[in-house]
Amino acid sequence: xxxxxxxxxxxxxxxxxxxxxxxxxxxxxxxxxxxxxxxxxxxxxxxxxxxxxxxxxxxxxxxxxxxxxxxxxxxxxxxxxxxxxxxxxxxxxxxxxxxxxxxxxxxxxxxxxxxxxxxxxxxxxxxxxxxxxxxxxxxxxxxxxxxxxxxxxxxxxxxxxxxxxxxxxxxxxxxxxxxxxxxxxxxxxxxxxxxxxxxxxxxxxxxxxxxxxxxxxxxxxxxxxxxxxxxxxxxxxxxxxxxxxxxxxxxxxxxxxxxxxxxxxxxxxxxxxxxxxxxxxxxxxxxxxxxxxxxxxxxxxxxxxxxxxxxxxxxxxxxxxxxxxxxxxxxxxxxxxxxxxxxxxxxxxxxxxxxxxxxxxxxxxxxxxxxxxxxxxxxxxxxxxxxxxxxxxxxxxxxxxxxxxxxxxxxxxxxxxxxxxxxxxxxxxxxxxxxxxxxxxxxxxxxxxxxxxxxxxxxxxxxxxxxxxxxxxxxxxxxxxxxxxxxxxxxxxxxxxxxxxxxxxxxxxxxxxxxxxxxxxxxxxxxxxxxxxxxxxxxxxxxxxxxxxxxxxxxxxxxxxxxxxxxxxxxxxxxxxxxxxxxxxxxxxxxxxxxxxxxxxxxxxxxxxxxxxxxxxxxxxxxxxxxxxxxxxxxxxxxxxxxxxxxxxxxxxxxxxxxxxxxxxxxxxxxxxxxxxxxxxxxxxxxxxxxxxxxxxxxxxxxxxxxxxxxxxxxxxxxxxxxxxxxxxxxxxxxxxxxxxxxxxxxxxxxxxxxxxxxxxxxxxxxxxxxxxxxxxxxx
Numbered sequence: 214x215x216x217x218x219x220x221x222x223x224x225x226x227x228x229x230x231x232x233x234x235x236x237x238x239x240x241x242x243x244x245x246x247x248x249x250x251x252x253x254x255x256x257x258x259x260x261x262x263x264x265x266x267x268x269x270x271x272x273x274x275x276x277x278x279x280x281x282x283x284x285x286x287x288x289x290x291x292x293x294x295x296x297x298x299x300x301x302x303x304x305x306x307x308x309x310x311x312x313x314x315x316x317x318x319x320x321x322x323x324x325x326x327x328x329x330x331x332x333x334x335x336x337x338x339x340x341x342x343x344x345x346x347x348x349x350x351x352x353x354x355x356x357x358x359x360x361x362x363x364x365x366x367x368x369x370x371x372x373x374x375x376x377x378x379x380x381x382x383x384x385x386x387x388x389x390x391x392x393x394x395x396x397x398x399x400x401x402x403x404x405x406x407x408x409x410x411x412x413x414x415x416x417x418x419x420x421x422x423x424x425x426x427x428x429x430x431x432x433x434x435x436x437x438x439x440x441x442x443x444x445x446x447x448x449x450x451x452x453x454x455x456x457x458x459x460x461x462x463x464x465x466x467x468x469x470x471x472x473x474x475x476x477x478x479x480x481x482x483x484x485x486x487x488x489x490x491x492x493x494x495x496x497x498x499x500x501x502x503x504x505x506x507x508x509x510x511x512x513x514x515x516x517x518x519x520x521x522x523x524x525x526x527x528x529x530x531x532x533x534x535x536x537x538x539x540x541x542x543x544x545x546x547x548x549x550x551x552x553x554x555x556x557x558x559x560x561x562x563x564x565x566x567x568x569x570x571x572x573x574x575x576x577x578x579x580x581x582x583x584x585x586x587x588x589x590x591x592x593x594x595x596x597x598x599x600x601x602x603x604x605x606x607x608x609x610x611x612x613x614x615x616x617x618x619x620x621x622x623x624x625x626x627x628x629x630x631x632x633x634x635x636x637x638x639x640x641x642x643x644x645x646x647x648x649x650x651x652x653x654x655x656x657x658x659x660x661x662x663x664x665x666x667x668x669x670x671x672x673x674x675x676x677x678x679x680x681x682x683x684x685x686x687x688x689x690x691x692x693x694x695x696x697x698x699x700x701x702x703x704x705x706x707x708x709x710x711x712x713x714x715x716x717x718x719x720x721x722x723x724x725x726x727x728x729x730x731x732x733x734x735x736x737x738x739x740x741x742x743x744x745x746x747x748x749x750x751x752x753x754x755x756x757x758x759x760x761x762x763x764x765x766x767x768x769x770x771x772x773x774x775x776x777x778x779x780x781x782x783x784x785x786x787x788x789x790x791x792x793x794x795x796x797x798x799x800x801x802x803x804x805x806x807x808x809x810x811x812x813x814x815x816x817x818x819x820x821x822x823x824x825x826x827x828x829x830x831x832x833x834x835x836x837x838x839x840x841x842x843x844x845x846x847x848x849x850x851x852x853x854x855x856x857x858x859x860x861x862x863x864x865x866x867x868x869x870x871x872x873x874x875x876x877x878x879x880x881x882x883x884x885x886x887x888x889x890x891x892x893x894x895x896x897x898x899x900x901x902x903x904x905x906x907x908x909x910x911x912x913x914x915x916x917x918x919x920x921x922x923x924x925x926x927x928x929x930x931x932x933x934x935x936x937x938x939x940x941x942x943x944x945x946x947x948x949x950x951x952x953x954x955x956x957x958x959x960x961x962x963x964x965x966x967x968x969x970x971x972x973x974x975x976x977x978x979x980x981x982x983x984x985x986x987x988x989x990x991x992x993x
Contacts, residue, residue, distance in 0.1 A: 377756025407488025460571025601632025624716020864895025879908020
């Protein structure tokens with residue numbers, strides 16, 4: 214493979230340097246900022262400990278050290294207090310960065326206030342292989358890459374070119390540091406918890422706040438402590454820890470909480486293994502997950518040429534972990550404590566269709582048979598932001614090599630996605646890429662690819678029932694290849710590799726044998742690999758482009774005729790009246806993730822054009838009435854129509870509409886398009902049984918009214934042809950219920966109470982029409 218980064222002709226000359234880390238370069242990015250954080254931490258943490266009158270968890274230390282007020286002056290109640298923080302940095306991937314930066318351009322700032330980066334990882338479609346797919350992406354996405362490159366150059370934002378790698382792996386390798394706080398416009402920003410950061414996924418409007426130099430608001434989280442005892446062994450990997458946790462907590466069990474791992478088992482995990490666990494913490498709804506600083510984090514920092522950060526962290530070690538009594542008596546300091554013995558932990562396979570359906574490998578074959586899942590495995594996929602470290606690939610390669618050594622025929626297709634150019638270059642140098650290629654594996658570009666639906670899978674359009682196993686993080690229906698009949702399962706890279714060799718969903722590599730090409734019965738041996746490359750990491754071009762020192766003269770051009778980019782028009786402020794006479798747009802039944810509200814895959818091309826991408830709004834949601842997708846009754850003409858078109862009709866008629874949803878509405882990705890599209894198409898209210906955290910915040914940021922049934926059974930009162938009134942907006946206040954009136958066509962009505970979590974600042978966003986409208990007013 215060859216590195217094949219394109220030169221962007223429209224803005225390349227404006228960048229002053231193409232940054233490379235030569236062999237002698239050992240200083241971290243933003244080292245002065247990191248030293249500044251550590252310089253303030255001790256005083257702030259000591260003050261917080263005195264204030265609360267008890268030992269502190271590591272999470273609390275990081276949070277109190279980043280308060281906007283500086284030295285803590287008040288105790289913040291978990292799950293109740295809204296608190297202003299000052300994150301240290303912002304990270305954005307190319308699909309969400311478009312909308313975030315289109316919003317930032319309206320904020321009236323000349324430069325970002327904190328270190329910020331853009332990563333081009335989402336728009337590269339996996340089809341042929343790394344070189345070909347990257348070359349195609351550079352042509353088809355040129356307009357977007359040019360926009361992101363030039364806007365980054367203008368506003369002082371670091372730019373990682375297409376092919377450089379996946380945002381979360383790049384952050385772990387270059388920017389994450391113990392005790393820091395960051396936000397990112399992707400739900401898997403939480404990956405950086407593997408290096409001891411409170412790293413939180415947010416919508417683009419939150420990123421705009423921080424880049425504009427404003428405080429960032431978060432409800433002070435509850436704390437879940439997970440004590441890991443024992444040590445991983447044999448086939449069990451770090452991935453299996455989070456697969457087990459997902460089975461315990463479910464997809465919403467971590468909502469409103471930060472998960473903090475501790476114990477001897479936690480300390481023994483590799484840094485990248487910790488990252489894997491934190492990454493998939495997004496699948497239990499957790500605000501983020503975190504591990505305390507330890508020896509393995511220090512080793513990873515030094516291996517990735519950040520010895521200066523490790524040296525500073527070593528000095529602060531006492532503050533980069535929980536206090537001693539927290540570890541001795543965790544039940545006194547966490548809201549919930551879970552204990553997992555790694556000595557006894559089995560490899561798991563989770564799924565299908567949800568990441569929290571956890572099955573140990575010893576029970577998986579029986580589950581396949583009992584549930585009628587496909588028994589033939591079609592494709593195995595490893596890598597992604599969750600499992601693409603050197604350790605992951607080396608352990609998977611140790612299994613792949615056995616296929617060659619033991620003369621085994623590989624029965625399923627095999628695809629490998631490196632997490633970064635640095636990892637790809639290093640594993641290629643060490644001969645691991647050739648091991649995969651020797652058994653028919655295809656190495657894809659350093660990008661998200663199939664994990665987010667950017668997979669041009671041959672035959673997927675036929676909709677045939679089939680099974681795949683991957684080491685990604687999410688396995689919602691249709692997510693990977695668009696086929697609702699693809700049964701997607703999640704497992705560790707080494708288990709995926711073994712299952713790929715067998716091609717059999719009933720295979721258990723811990724006890725089952727395979728018949729090789731010579732008819733001989735053989736068994737796969739346990740995986741082996743290195744947490745860090747013995748010969749160090751290497752890379753020729755890491756793909757980073759530094760911004761201009763002065764971007765004031767740089768123009769950011771957006772063509773008015775573009776179908777991919779569109780300058781934003783501010784949303785209209787609230788008119789001061791209650792909402793009266795809204796039509797029901799859709800009553801969503803069951804799981805309704807951000808994938809259902811705003812699909813990825815081919816729709817990623819419109820992430821910078823709000824009106825065009827609004828044509829995918831809620832097309833994946835299941836309508837309670839009729840149980841079809843993208844089919845609702847337009848009450849204006851009493852005919853069935855597509856959801857976006859019906860929403861546009863209600864908007865044009867002047868009354869707007871309401872969306873009703875079920876539990877954990879908005880689960881999944883942080884994509885704020887799932888909030889902006891309804892806002893754009895005239896949806897005024899989203900009324901659900903419960904919200905996922907990020908989506909609820911995104912609705913608030915865009916001036917939407919997100920409310921929940923006070924009595925969840927009232928969901929059943931909603932009829933297809935109801936008209937809705939929301940009463941009490943003229944006295945909208947924190948903690949005060951609103952009333953929703955369901956006006957039925959038979960002349961009867963139901964009045965129900967609804968709850969909200971808006972504080973006064975968020976109510977001001979609602980009244981202003983959006984948080985961005987408020988920022989513009991303040992800056993003006």
